[in-house]
Amino acid sequence: MATDFQEPPIGVLDAPFDSALSERYLVYALSTITARSLPDVRDGLKPVHRRLLWAMRLLRLDPSQGYKKCARVVGDVIGKYHPHGDQSVYDAMVRLAQTFSLRYPLVDGQGNFGNIDGDNAAAYRYTEARLTQVAIDLMDGLDEDAVGYRATYNGEDQEPELFPGLFPNLLANGASGIAVGMATNIPPHNAAELLNAAIMLVDRPDADDAAILTHVSGPDFPTGGIVVDSPAAIAENYATGRGGFRVRARWEIEREKGGAWTAVITEIPYGVQKGKLIEAIANLINDKKLPILADVRDESDEAIRIVLEPRSRTVDSGVLMDGLFRFTDLESRFSLNLNVLDKDRTPRVMSLREALAAWVEHQFVVLRRRTEHRLAKIADRVELLDGYLIAFLNLDRVIAIIRTEDEPKQVMIAEFALTDRQAEAILNMRLRSLRRLEEFEIRTERDKLDKEQAELTLLLSSDARQRTRMKRDLGKIRDRYGPETLLGKRRTTVAEAAPTRDIPLEAMIEREPISVILSERGWIRAMKGHVELSSADMMKFKEGDGPAFAFHAQTTDKLLLAGENGRFYTLGADKLPGGRGFGEPVRAMIDLDGSVGIVALLPARGNDKLLVAASDGRGFIVPTADVIGETRKGKTVVTPRIGAKLVVVRPVDAAADYVAAVGDNRKMLVFPLSELPEMTRGQGVQLQRFREGALSDATTFVFAEGLSWAMGGDSGRTRTEPDLSLWRAARGAAGRTPPTGFPRDNRFGG
Incomplete structure (x- = not known):
């Protein structure tokens, strides 16, 4: 049975929960935005900073006077002006005194106020402080009714609503803060540049953003460094009030006797803790993610000095630093969000000119x-x-x-x-x-x-x-x-630099010689060093198995494996199983079906080109760079016609000018290499025509030097046919019987 509605007790407001919550959260949000987190565009200060400086002024902590305990200052601030925790107030005061945090410190600290390594300041009972001349300039005019005053939170005292001084603190020292639903992040700038721009605005209040940038070249961080963005990117950031700046450490090369050298870091990006930076570099070395770097040492005193020792004197310093810029905070990004309170206490994002x-x-x-x-x-x-x-x-x-x-x-x-x-x-x-x-x-x-x-x-x-x-x-x-x-x-240099280059594989992997062998059944392994390919260790296989491919390589090489289906797969030489045992199945490393045979395994050499051909006699030239694929599925290069399969994958000799092709019908053909097209994918053109049978092998050579092939047996001798005019014809001809002594397997060898 329904009950009659009862009025709420006296003093209790009956309201929907969602509206009550939203109203109260809005009050909290506005309080956080306007009275805590965002700086005022006119003096660049948040309330806590303004109250700290005001309290120090009343304590007569002028630059010409002695220091007083920070505990005294913090006590006055939280007791009279700022009803918040003492630790948060002290933390704000510490930052105002840190020369590596503020471009123009407002507090002159005596004692341990923390350091760039990331160590915290001592407790406020141990530290002392007074105002700097910058703070005096910022507060100049407070005794001349330059700004309005308001009652403190308890109504017992008065405090200034903002500071009137002629120092452009907002942009000179920057600001950062997180409010409710918005944030601010403003880099510090050079005060002289800002004042020059301000003088120009006095005469030309309608000057555009470009005119401002004739005076303000970019951020000027207290820790120096180099801003490497382009002028166009910097102009875009300042015009919109949003964006970011890429900041790199400043470094130099110090030469030593014998040609050795070290890279010395003298300035690090703003906001980066030196201790954590060195730890990150050390981890790169320990994890062998940058093998060309041998050691890092911190030789800093009051000045930054981080010494980087390369693995050898032959290391390219540019490659080394690019690797460090990419993997550590030696290059960092400072985000720009010029969100401030305007003269009406309304938060909004301004351009540099507007601010x-x-x-x-x-x-x-x-x-x-x-x-x-x-x-x-x-x-x-x-x-x-x-x-x-x-x-x-x-x-x-x-x-x-x-x-x-x-x-x-x-x-x-x-x-x-x-x-x-x-x-x-x-x-x-x-x-x-x-x-x-x-x-x-x-x-x-x-x-x-x-x-x-x-x-x-x-x-x-x-x-x-x-x-x-x-x-x-x-x-x-x-x-x-x-x-x-x-x-x-000015401490920070503005100089455009290209983005960090892709680090060559040689810089990521320690270069060591290896001997690679792939068995007929597809088991692959790599032995350390360049061992004799016919040695007992290399020729160790499971029963019923034998060698298919064996060659010398380096751990920095990429290996190309070609299947009969025309797909090419890329293997990292450094990731091959060791030489102990029989290795591992290569098909477990790539997606190659067991029914598809392996045609070739060879190192990918720089700008080399490959001759590829299918059993139907069609083929072409392909650049090695175009067949490299980093995925397990590989990359389709040759698309043999139905019934055909890939049978030839050979590097093209740089000096070669002719192609030799031979079929299983024991017919050989020689034609100019220029008649063969260069492609990245496809079936190619007809190398040799067959009435019956298929292509057995093909190779490239220098016509003037003749064609050589290995003689049978274990003699290791080769035979050369110097005059090949009998077999020379146009591409696509049938060919004729090869020279006397040509191998019975119809293979050129090599």
Whole structure:
């Protein structure tokens, strides 16, 4: 039975769960975005950093003053301004002091603030800190009403909403952070370049992205390195506010006696921990993934010095470094996501030009506020000076009023037409000040203030004067951080470089000689060294088996195996089973059916070409590079006609100019090699015509040198037929009986 609906208890809100959850999550998300994770485009700071610097300023931790314990600073921050954990606040403070994290550190730390190896800083009870000149420049104007203030979280104090200084902190020091549904990642840049671009924007506020890049060449990381992206890629990144930069370590070659050399790393990419980098390089060596590298040593002190020792002096330094760039963080990618809070506290992705223009616009607001503040101060001082002048001109009467009247303030106001502030100031004067209160000094100061007041009034009323003043002020800051200064000198080089090359197999595998043998039944093995191919160790087979192919090779070679079906398979010589025992079935390494015979096994040599032909007498020339396939299924090269099969796979002699073909009908034909086409796949053309039988063998040779073949028996002698004019004909002819003594198996041998 249904019950009547009951009203919720007083104080309990009845609402759908999904809407209540979404509303509360939205509040959390906005809080994270605007009050924690994203920097403000105007000063480049997050609230925690701003509060840290503000607290240090109130503690008078100027560069000229002594250090104070970081525990004191962290205590003030979390107690007055930032209601979060002490460790998170201290971690933020540590980063502001790390010279390898910030391009222009805002905190001058004393003690262990961590290192580039990845070691953590000491606890805050052991470390001390004070502000740097950069932080002072960033906060310049806080005493001149340059920015607004707001109440702290408990309402007991005030804190600035942002910093007004002329230092372009957002782009100079960069920023990173993860909010809810968005993130930011901004690389550091050179302050002098940014200020030059800002000065240009003062005169040309409509300047485009290309104009900005005439001053800003790219990121300037505190750890140096080389940005290797193309100018077009860099321009695209800055125009969209998204992308990334490829950063490589800086290295150089140090030559030693005898021709030996080492590669020395002097700068590593930004954000890479040196300890982990060296560990990764050592793992490459231990795992033999880069055999041309023999050793890595860390000889760093305050400066980075990582020494890389090659396996031998013949190693190509470019190949070695390309391998390290590919497999380690010696080349890393710094992602760009210029997501910031604009002047309305709205998060959005800006281009470099938009971010710099927003900062320049903020500086004009600061300039006007500081001017208005100074004008107010001048007005206050002029009011007092006018009162002092009246008191000086009527000094005896003023003294009499003070001595005789019960309410001297009101009497002076009435008699001399003074304001309340003027009268109060006169009454608060000390007697010893009267001797210095001379009319000349008062009028001099008054005239000086009148002149300054007139200039400031003109400044407020003229955009042109404001631009001139802005350029002058920006120029002074630029000179402080110019390229000739130690802090302002550019550290990162921007130089386009090609992507890392594919590392040759020789660099990945230790080159060693081996002897390869494949049996008639398809068992393959490789013995170390170049042993005699007819030795007892090489000729060891299972009962009923025997040799099919045997040759010398290197572990860096790729071996080509050709099946009768016209497919070619590639085997890595370094992956062959060892010479002990009988080896392993080669068909277990590739997808070759047991019913398909093996025609050839040979090393793939660079730019070599192969002569391939099927039993029906059709064939062609194919480049070796076009038959290499890395998959188990191999690569189809020859497509024999029905009933035919691949029977010939022979390397083409580089000097060869003729082809010799022989059929099982014992007919031989010689024709020019130029009549044979070069193809990558297919059936080819007719080498020799047969009425009965099929092609038995074919080879290439130098016509002027004649044709040689091995004589029977164990003599090892060969026979050469120097004059082959009787067998010379056009391609596709039937041929004639071979010379006397030609092998009875109709094979050219070799």
